[in-house]
Amino acid sequence: MRVVCCCTAFLLLILIPKACEGGNILVYPSEGSHWINMEILLKALHSRGHNITILRSSKSWYIKDNSSYYSAFTVPVENTLDQTFITRIVAEIIEFERGALPLISFLHMSVGMFGTFIDAHKGVGAVVTAMMDDSELMRKMKDSKFDLLLADPCWGGAIILAKYLNLPLVYNVRWLIAAESHFSIAPSPLSYIPITGAGNTDKMTFLQRVTNMLLHIITQIQNDLLVRLVYQKLTDKYLGPGHDFNELMIAADIWLMRVDFVFEYPRPTMPNVVYIGGFQCKPAKPLPQHLEDFVQSSGDHGFILMSLGTFVTELPSDITNEIAAAFAKLPQKVIWKYKGNRPANLGNNTLLVDWMPQNDLLGHPKIKLFVAHGGTNGVQEAIYHGVPVVGIPVFFDQHDNLLRLKERGGGKILTLGTVDKDYNFLKAIEEVLSDPSYRANMQRLSRLHRDKPVKPLDNALFWIEFVMRHKGAAHLKAQSYRMPWYSYHSVDVVLFLAGAMLLVLLTTFYLIRCIYTGMCKRKVKHD
Amino acid sequence: MRVVCCCTAFLLLILIPKACEGGNILVYPSEGSHWINMEILLKALHSRGHNITILRSSKSWYIKDNSSYYSAFTVPVENTLDQTFITRIVAEIIEFERGALPLISFLHMSVGMFGTFIDAHKGVGAVVTAMMDDSELMRKMKDSKFDLLLADPCWGGAIILAKYLNLPLVYNVRWLIAAESHFSIAPSPLSYIPITGAGNTDKMTFLQRVTNMLLHIITQIQNDLLVRLVYQKLTDKYLGPGHDFNELMIAADIWLMRVDFVFEYPRPTMPNVVYIGGFQCKPAKPLPQHLEDFVQSSGDHGFILMSLGTFVTELPSDITNEIAAAFAKLPQKVIWKYKGNRPANLGNNTLLVDWMPQNDLLGHPKIKLFVAHGGTNGVQEAIYHGVPVVGIPVFFDQHDNLLRLKERGGGKILTLGTVDKDYNFLKAIEEVLSDPSYRANMQRLSRLHRDKPVKPLDNALFWIEFVMRHKGAAHLKAQSYRMPWYSYHSVDVVLFLAGAMLLVLLTTFYLIRCIYTGMCKRKVKHD
Secondary structure, three states: OHHHOOOOEEEEEEEEEOOOOOOEEEEEOOOHHHHHHHHHHHHHHHHOOOEEEEEEEOOOOOOOOOOOOOEEEEEOOOOOOOOOHHHHHHHHHHHHHOOOOOHHHHHHHHHHHHHHHHHHHHHHHHHHHHHHHOHHHHHHHHHOOOOEEEEOOOOOHHHHHHHHHOOOEEEEEOEEOOEEOHHHHOOOOOOOOOOOOOOOOOOOOHHHHHHHHHHHHHHHHHHHHHHHHHHHHHHHHHHOOOOOHHHHHHOOOEEEEOOOOOOOOOOOEOOOEEEOOOOOOOOOOOOOHHHHHHHHOOHHHOEEEEEOOOOOOOOOHHHHHHHHHHHHOOOOEEEEEOOOOOOOOOOOOEEEEOOOOHHHHHOOOOEEEEEEOOOHHHHHHHHHHOOOEEEOOOOOOHHHHHHHHHHOOOEEEOOHHHOOOOOHHHHHHHHHHHOHHHHHHHHHHHHHHHOOOOOHHHHHHHHHHHHHHHOOOHHHOOHHHHOOHHHHOOHHHHHHHHHHHHHHHHHHHHHHHHHHHHHHHHHHHHO | OHHHOOOOEEEEEEEEEOOOOOOEEEEEOOOHHHHHHHHHHHHHHHHOOOEEEEEEEOOOOOOOOOOOOOEEEEEOOOOOOOOOHHHHHHHHHHHHHOOOOOHHHHHHHHHHHHHHHHHHHHHHHHHHHHHHHOHHHHHHHHHOOOOEEEEOOOOOHHHHHHHHHOOOEEEEEOEEOOEEOHHHHOOOOOOOOOOOOOOOOOOOOHHHHHHHHHHHHHHHHHHHHHHHHHHHHHHHHHHOOOOOHHHHHHOOOEEEEOOOOOOOOOOOEOOOEEEOOOOOOOOOOOOOHHHHHHHHOOHHHOEEEEEOOOOOOOOOHHHHHHHHHHHHOOOOEEEEEOOOOOOOOOOOOEEEEOOOOHHHHHOOOOEEEEEEOOOHHHHHHHHHHOOOEEEOOOOOOHHHHHHHHHHOOOEEEOOHHHOOOOOHHHHHHHHHHHOHHHHHHHHHHHHHHHOOOOOHHHHHHHHHHHHHHHOOOHHHOOHHHHOOHHHHOOHHHHHHHHHHHHHHHHHHHHHHHHHHHHHHHHHHHHO
16 A cells, blocks of 8 residues: 555644643642653643642652642641552462462452552542641632642542532543543443453453453442442532532543553543543653663663563562573563562573663663553553563553453463463563564554554643633533433333333223224124 | 633644555545535545545536546446425425424325435445446456545445445445434434434433434334345345445444534544544635625625525525515625525625635625524534524424524524514524624634644544555444444343342242241241
8 A cells, every 4th residue: 555655754733722821720640650640741731831739648659749840739647558558469469369369368358459449548538638628728729720620530539629619620530430431431331341350352252241241230339339438428528418429520521531542442432531542652762871781782682671560569589589580591681670679590681670761661672572560551651662561460450451462462461470380471471572473563553553643642731721721621521421320321211112102002902802892792782 | 711811823743644655545425515525525635645536426416527636437327316306395394394284294295205215225226236237347446456435425335335345444424324423333322312303402301302212213213124225235235145234334444524522412432433523614715806895895784694505496485585575674785595586575785696605705704694504514614613593404404403503502593484474584683693692602612613633624634544554443443333232232141140140039039948948847846
């Protein structure tokens, strides 16, 4: 096809009305990798002349109370969730995956994890209470005359605050309270839209569709009975009666969704959902000299990058030893982001680092493979740079994220608990390195991902400014969120029509019987 | 809000890989206003270096067999639908609206209209047959090695041809076979998505929701039993058994949808639907001198534009006389596109024209009002230029299109059959001219419509070229279209789960009864 043959770039000029003074944006972020990627958006907004104010708790794990590009309102709180719970959960998952935990213990662990999750929501509730009860802080917020609340709604505080301050609301979102956010706003037929955690793709067998529906029902019940209650109580307390938290949650003006349809399975969406997946990705910058020297020393073999994300900083030593031993057998160089104890058998080809410029390394010409935990950020970056992946998912959506790469031929998935068995780790790496189809598939995904009329970050900026220009985006919000479920699903109409049909049928039947009986009687008379 | 205060334009540079040689595009257009707007897209594609080949029938109403920007394959046919049927239908509608037709006659008329519609589909079927049976033509098409089939799928021929030639398929679409095209591809909850023809908005009462569902069921039955059969027969004949026409229809790569969400009510959509509503609109060019002189002579009163579209060329004389008389009473000047007999009482302020540069007139600073029939093109142009509308819908989607303006305060709707009663026409015009809210609302819609990250025409061009670059857009097509309806709607899963639940309940009940009976027996024994 001749259309692809040449890469002369063509500049399409698009006029976006520019803010001359800049807007005034209040931001309600979340922690961990969510904050890392919110920061990128905030820096871009700041560089376009907008004034940024962050809301943070005094016990925030990652969010500093000042920066060159934002000011902060700090909510004083006494307690926060202890980060070490993550290490405990990881240990339990590994035990389960090794078959060391019987099912009943797994269920116990799952309930425990869900309990931690509820505790986290209650912790957020405590921050919201501290914030809303702080009349001085609330007065300051009102006086600031913000134009917009930009929030990561994986916790629910921002939703109540936006209504309280009467501000247009824009989400930078992947998770909404306890579910993948599409499920809250767009019709989601369970027949081809996999529930996160079910390990299904968009092509399901009958039994997979059954598990998909069961998991959806369980998730819904959990959320409705436990998680949302936390926020409905806060809604009642601070907004007064008559406000439904769910309705407020869905009523956000614009949803900047951190996926795209190269990564996510195609599915129904809504007009106010804007896909910004991979907005954090950009061409690689030159590496620091010591890293550049290290990767150049790999020669033609190239190098491998390994990271298990922001949260998982250490692993049991038998696993790290196995990983180190496998790496030591490879001709490639390896850069491994790891904060735990140095494995005894670490090879000379492997460099342990506390931090690394992940995007620049993934975009380096010598990169051969990314060993990743499957967080959304990392997976989108692997797609952007076209690097094949060996995935070791830990929890949350990580297995499902990696499944999307695996199914498209871009990588393999291992189980954390069995990484050290039967040379699983080494075999997976060698297979992905030696079979060129993995790289070819990731390169194809990369071409598709990059071929968009507007870059994801520009799209995000456009829609945030759109909401400020027009004081919301009401014309893009469907009426669905205002309807009770039985009206939305037309249950009342179907029952009414079924009743009407039954009435017509019964009447017809009765009339026919009357006529028939009458005729018979007349016949008898005549006889 | 400070963000809007300044209009300094900001140039966002977007890199689109440019075709250096241009693609080879086969086009299967439709007639009337559909062709007028397809032509705009084709001229833009041609100016970007693509080679355009049109498919037309030898009896085409509007599509010429040659042009400076396309070549044509002409399919020789003997018969075509007689255009005068439109005049007949218009006359019947007017009679009905005047109450002169009793309900039974109206039903008769409706059945007749539907019959005409089926005849039209059969006519298209005859063209498809003539085309597919013409081995010389089919050989030429195959030899042309097209990269893409671009089609207006309001008739079904292109869908079969695309599969036959194995070409990626892009729709320039508003109607798909017999229904508003969203209903074919995106989940469409009938609780807030009005069926065209029901006269509902997205905010419906219970009874409106009942009529909405009834009308949907009737439309579905009509289409499934009558219209689609025409094409399924052709599919079986030319593609062989095992191909479902419906499935082929939904499997198009990209749907360039000729609406946007300033015009259309917000509703679920799909990743491969691209909204290009208003792509034909552009800033006004200077008018021809005689028109400029005419509108300038209106002074501060400005001028009114009237057009009832491409198809309705004449009206009964009592209606045209009333319209002429109303116009004659106004201080404004009037430009009226009309091909019928000149009304006897036409005022000096009114200019009858055969054709007019509608976009340039709608964008003229002196325009005050647009009297329109409510075709999608005209309504989108009124929105683009922010001109209030008095609508006189005739048929098809025109009433529903105008309803979208009326509900947003941008215009009023009259009934063609009662335009001449009680000065309805004059009163409506005077109200819209004197109340500034109509103009303010249309200007607001115009601002929303124009504020997009990519202009609709550029978006259309981008996605057509995207499909050529990547030989389709499979990654944007949901799995839904491959599923039988009972799987898509999870009917099988729900029945299975309900059955399983029943089994569990019955077993539990049976066990409890056994235990209870056992205990009772033992008790009796003990006693």
